[in-house]
Amino acid sequence: MTWEATMHNFITLFAGRLDVYGGWEGFQTKLANPCVEPMKEHLHHGPYIGVYCIDVDNHTRWGCIDIDGKDFASPDQGHDWDRMWTLAALLQDVLNYKDITSWLERTKNGIHVWVFAEVPVLAATMRRALMVACEVADYKPKEVNPKAEGVGFVHEYHCPNGPLLASRSPGGRRLLQHPSPEEEGQPDSAHEAGDDGPGRRTASDVGGWSGDTAWPVSGAAWNEAALGVGGSPQGGRDRPTGAASSLDGRATTGADQRMPGCGSGCRETGTAFGNFVRLPYYGALVNGTPPDRFVVDEDGRPMDVHEFSRSALGSRNPVALLEALADLYVPPSPKVTLELSAATHEQFTLLEPLLPPLVKVIFEEGPLNGDRSGALVKTAILLRNDGWRAQAAFTVLMALDERLGKFVGRPDREEQLLKIIEKVEMPS
Numbered sequence: 001m002t003w004e005a006t007m008h009n010f011i012t013l014f015a016g017r018l019d020v021y022g023g024w025e026g027f028q029t030k031l032a033n034p035c036v037e038p039m040k041e042h043l044h045h046g047p048y049i050g051v052y053c054i055d056v057d058n059h060t061r062w063g064c065i066d067i068d069g070k071d072f073a074s075p076d077q078g079h080d081w082d083r084m085w086t087l088a089a090l091l092q093d094v095l096n097y098k099d100i101t102s103w104l105e106r107t108k109n110g111i112h113v114w115v116f117a118e119v120p121v122l123a124a125t126m127r128r129a130l131m132v133a134c135e136v137a138d139y140k141p142k143e144v145n146p147k148a149e150g151v152g153f154v155h156e157y158h159c160p161n162g163p164l165l166a167s168r169s170p171g172g173r174r175l176l177q178h179p180s181p182e183e184e185g186q187p188d189s190a191h192e193a194g195d196d197g198p199g200r201r202t203a204s205d206v207g208g209w210s211g212d213t214a215w216p217v218s219g220a221a222w223n224e225a226a227l228g229v230g231g232s233p234q235g236g237r238d239r240p241t242g243a244a245s246s247l248d249g250r251a252t253t254g255a256d257q258r259m260p261g262c263g264s265g266c267r268e269t270g271t272a273f274g275n276f277v278r279l280p281y282y283g284a285l286v287n288g289t290p291p292d293r294f295v296v297d298e299d300g301r302p303m304d305v306h307e308f309s310r311s312a313l314g315s316r317n318p319v320a321l322l323e324a325l326a327d328l329y330v331p332p333s334p335k336v337t338l339e340l341s342a343a344t345h346e347q348f349t350l351l352e353p354l355l356p357p358l359v360k361v362i363f364e365e366g367p368l369n370g371d372r373s374g375a376l377v378k379t380a381i382l383l384r385n386d387g388w389r390a391q392a393a394f395t396v397l398m399a400l401d402e403r404l405g406k407f408v409g410r411p412d413r414e415e416q417l418l419k420i421i422e423k424v425e426m427p428s
Contacts, residue, residue, distance in 0.1 A: 003285050009309035011039045013116055014051050014279055015061050022050035022276030043285045043305065050276035058150035059120035063130050064277060065091060066143040069109035084111050085300075087139060094133045098325050101315045103308070105280050108292045116316045124149035124411075128329035129322045150411055151274045281305040340414055343395040351395060356386045363400060372406040376417070380424045390426040394418070
């Protein structure tokens, strides 16, 4: 197989967000539109990258279960690879039972169980299917990708030379503006590389966002332009040209979404991308199969990138099989039962004067080092230590999340905040 065919197969398999990718060094987030050239470079001399699996329509082409070596380690003997491989084989057997093909990657410190879909499938479907497999295998994973059922933010566009527009799409919250010299290269706390920390913005972050369009390449455009293959994604999910709404709720047309008067193009800040996963086979087309991050065959032998990409592409899973497994998913019962509708702005206004001093600081100054998740957990701990109860604490976390924008717009927002309440063992 030629290296061109291998690159095509590899990129088709691991395609995700086109306008962003994750860097291995420092977990920086960089913009590129489309994210094809960085994937090619990953297979050559680098830089080596990770891909954000959830696209702007909350669909994904792949998912993976992360078996983390730290969960199978002892101080004197290190990682217990036998236990990890046994678990990986069990997960693979569970998926095989439902006729779902999976692949096992040996990472640096653990194992990834990869599942690829024939066409983009809802992130919720992929995540739930993999969660069911973990449940059957009696494994409680720390990480299943996609890590959420959608990134779910509201698109907002701002250009000093044009009107403020917003399109109600679940793809991500975007606030576009021209960067000032002071902003160049400065950390952006909302511009995250998954949960690993903030990214860093540079002038190259403009990517494909310009005055000509407010949409990144998506849907069938990936197949036709980036990969050179035809076919429409699941459910005809090509990027619409007029299915947007302005800030006042009026429908807008494709032309209305553009940024008139913007000469050099706008840029985005505060974007929620979800998390990225590091790709396997770094440098494989130059240096051969790497010492880690390679896929094994059914006999446990390393597969080279040519064999893997060809085989995996030919055995991607029909959406119907993933949906059938996902339908078996039963959400865990919450340990804390709250009246979610009571967490209103009016209720927070009554509670705000009672906040502990350090919580007020978090509200006023934002998260330390851009760690929004840490700020929410820290706030919950401070409230618990101050004698607060779960219902009032949940109202405070909802208000803080509105300011930080960590879970706003996501379909599982309340679930995520409830998990924080449960994690810190907040009394009811």
